[in-house]
Amino acid sequence: MSVITVGTMAFDAIETPFGKVDKIIGGSATYVAYAACNFVRDVKQISIVGYDFPEKEMKELQSRGVDTTGVVVVPDKKSFFWSGKYHIDMNSRDTLVTDLNVLADFNPVVPDSYQDAEFLMLGNLMPSIQLSVINQMKKRPKLIVMDTMNFWMDSALEELKEVLKKVDVLLVNDGEARQLSNEVSLVKAARSIMNMGPRFLIIKKGEHGALLFHENHVFFAPALPLEEVFDPTGAGDTFAGGFIGHLAKTKDISFDNMKTAIIVGSAMASFCVEKFGPDRLKEITREDIEARLDEFVQLVNFDIDLV
Amino acid sequence: MSVITVGTMAFDAIETPFGKVDKIIGGSATYVAYAACNFVRDVKQISIVGYDFPEKEMKELQSRGVDTTGVVVVPDKKSFFWSGKYHIDMNSRDTLVTDLNVLADFNPVVPDSYQDAEFLMLGNLMPSIQLSVINQMKKRPKLIVMDTMNFWMDSALEELKEVLKKVDVLLVNDGEARQLSNEVSLVKAARSIMNMGPRFLIIKKGEHGALLFHENHVFFAPALPLEEVFDPTGAGDTFAGGFIGHLAKTKDISFDNMKTAIIVGSAMASFCVEKFGPDRLKEITREDIEARLDEFVQLVNFDIDLV
Numbered sequence: 001m002s003v004i005t006v007g008t009m010a011f012d013a014i015e016t017p018f019g020k021v022d023k024i025i026g027g028s029a030t031y032v033a034y035a036a037c038n039f040v041r042d043v044k045q046i047s048i049v050g051y052d053f054p055e056k057e058m059k060e061l062q063s064r065g066v067d068t069t070g071v072v073v074v075p076d077k078k079s080f081f082w083s084g085k086y087h088i089d090m091n092s093r094d095t096l097v098t099d100l101n102v103l104a105d106f107n108p109v110v111p112d113s114y115q116d117a118e119f120l121m122l123g124n125l126m127p128s129i130q131l132s133v134i135n136q137m138k139k140r141p142k143l144i145v146m147d148t149m150n151f152w153m154d155s156a157l158e159e160l161k162e163v164l165k166k167v168d169v170l171l172v173n174d175g176e177a178r179q180l181s182n183e184v185s186l187v188k189a190a191r192s193i194m195n196m197g198p199r200f201l202i203i204k205k206g207e208h209g210a211l212l213f214h215e216n217h218v219f220f221a222p223a224l225p226l227e228e229v230f231d232p233t234g235a236g237d238t239f240a241g242g243f244i245g246h247l248a249k250t251k252d253i254s255f256d257n258m259k260t261a262i263i264v265g266s267a268m269a270s271f272c273v274e275k276f277g278p279d280r281l282k283e284i285t286r287e288d289i290e291a292r293l294d295e296f297v298q299l300v301n302f303d304i305d306l307v
Numbered sequence: 308m309s310v311i312t313v314g315t316m317a318f319d320a321i322e323t324p325f326g327k328v329d330k331i332i333g334g335s336a337t338y339v340a341y342a343a344c345n346f347v348r349d350v351k352q353i354s355i356v357g358y359d360f361p362e363k364e365m366k367e368l369q370s371r372g373v374d375t376t377g378v379v380v381v382p383d384k385k386s387f388f389w390s391g392k393y394h395i396d397m398n399s400r401d402t403l404v405t406d407l408n409v410l411a412d413f414n415p416v417v418p419d420s421y422q423d424a425e426f427l428m429l430g431n432l433m434p435s436i437q438l439s440v441i442n443q444m445k446k447r448p449k450l451i452v453m454d455t456m457n458f459w460m461d462s463a464l465e466e467l468k469e470v471l472k473k474v475d476v477l478l479v480n481d482g483e484a485r486q487l488s489n490e491v492s493l494v495k496a497a498r499s500i501m502n503m504g505p506r507f508l509i510i511k512k513g514e515h516g517a518l519l520f521h522e523n524h525v526f527f528a529p530a531l532p533l534e535e536v537f538d539p540t541g542a543g544d545t546f547a548g549g550f551i552g553h554l555a556k557t558k559d560i561s562f563d564n565m566k567t568a569i570i571v572g573s574a575m576a577s578f579c580v581e582k583f584g585p586d587r588l589k590e591i592t593r594e595d596i597e598a599r600l601d602e603f604v605q606l607v608n609f610d611i612d613l614v
Binding site: 017088089184185186187188205208209211217218219220221222225226227228229256259260262263293296297298299300301302303304 | 492608
């Protein structure tokens with residue numbers, strides 16, 4: 001089944017305790033696509049780039065089955081640019097520069113050829129843009145997953161709540177879950193947020209893993225303890241790409257299969273952080289992914305019969 | 308098999324965002340004993356208390372099979388007293404008062420009747436005291452587990468390193484693991500610490516769970532997401548008590564069984580935080596523990612065959 005992914009394709013400049021890069025490929029839809037294309041050969045991209053976005057990168061995505069029909073190229077503007085610096089613990093970062101450039105005019109149009117997609121991944125964008133994409137779908141997708149961030153909770157809360165009513169899965173981090181619900185306990189926060197619309201809630205906790213909530217159930221996926229976290233940029237989007245990619249591949253949106261999908265997402269994210277930008281995602285093979293998934297099984301597998 | 312637990316038995320005054328108690332029973336050996344006695348009927352306590360420590364509490368422990376032969380009662384001094392206040396996120400706290408009282412003279416003597424114990428739990432104490440207990444054992448226990456804290460890394464690092472050479476399992480939190488190893492990555496920190504002596508390392512991350520390292524293996528146990536964390540005091544000691552209690556019950560110190568033991572410890576800790584002090588640990592039944600263990604199985608169980 002095919003997956004539509006809506007989000008940014010951009011340039012990033014990143015500084016971490018392990019190094020610095022001046023201008024590399026980034027953007028939420030880029031990471032989602034590089035992760036999801038390992039599981040489905042039909043990822044349909046909706047984004048906007050400027051004249052400076054490399055043709056080579058577009059071809060690289062296309063070679064992996066990513067459909068770029070929905071990527072608008074603006075001939076007289078630059079691509080979105082973000083620059084950030086990570087703190088020593090890699091859990092927090094400061095944004096140094098945000099140049100919207102083409103993103104200021106982003107008004108995504110869903111191509112006719114995308115209308116049959118059954119999975120929709122809404123990257124972190126202005127809620128009104130996310131809503132516009134949902135409303136353009138002639139047939140509601142089987143599953144709509146959305147990402148968002150605290151910025152929209154501060155600046156566009158009412159619009160955000162409108163989108164929440166229309167999605168199946170919300171992805172936020174722990175701080176955002178607490179802000180959106182006004183609850184300290186993540187269990188209470190999850191209940192409150194699921195009352196706003198999404199039947200499933202994923203709370204990402206970075207190096208501390210992720211929680212999946214649904215009705216009265218909760219599932220926990222750890223992050224793989226790594227020797228080096230080189231660059232966390234894009235890890236959340238890569239997680240989302242692996243998650244929705246696995247669901248689309250298996251055509252199964254049950255809670256049980258979402259557990260597996262979260263492990264798949266965590267495995268993909270664990271590759272992402274090993275190099276700057278999406279470089280590591282471009283290298284990995286099917287065998288690498290399977291070996292990493294086995295590491296997750298070893299990481300959490302235990303026998304409770306003895307008790 | 309029997310477990311010796313060495314540590315404090317004390318009074319605590321605790322303030323959390325959910326309430327305040329002026330003087331309740333606390334101390335590391337108290338929590339270890341209340342947790343471990345659910346799994347082994349032969350917990351042998353080594354501690355020191357003052358004239359003010361309630362006889363009722365001692366009887367309560369004895370009624371659960373806890374041997375208090377090794378608890379010295381000092382007739383003219385008060386028990387150790389600690390007072391602390393938790394921050395809103397419950398992950399950090401400020402110590403308000405530390406009255407050592409009897410603890411200033413704590414020079415534990417291992418009773419002859421304890422010499423056959425095969426499991427030794429060294430609570431967080433001055434390293435020289437921990438070493439003295441190890442040296443008093445005529446036959447080395449099958450497994451020695453030790454807890455410690457950053458205070459001893461700052462003030463008695465060389466003595467601490469001497470103890471580390473003689474123990475099998477070290478319990479620390481993530482910040483302490485980083486301080487002890489001078490490594491940011493927990494994977495690297497674990498390798499460095501295991502080179503100091505312990506064959507097994509448990510890194511506790513509070514609400515983010517715990518990691519068990521051994522050779523090149525790693526296992527992750529989540530903390531149960533709870534609606535309310537009422538009082539985290541004693542959760543680490545309760546975890547340790549459940550961990551060593553399960554190992555002693557099953558007489559199996561393999562890595563695989565330690566995984567199960569960590570889940571048992573996490574389950575016991577999840578009860579501890581539900582009420583102030585050890586109150587919740589006194590109420591729970593075998594059925595409560597089994598139901599909670601099943602919640603842990605549900606929390607992390609997933610099927611990866613589909614991938």
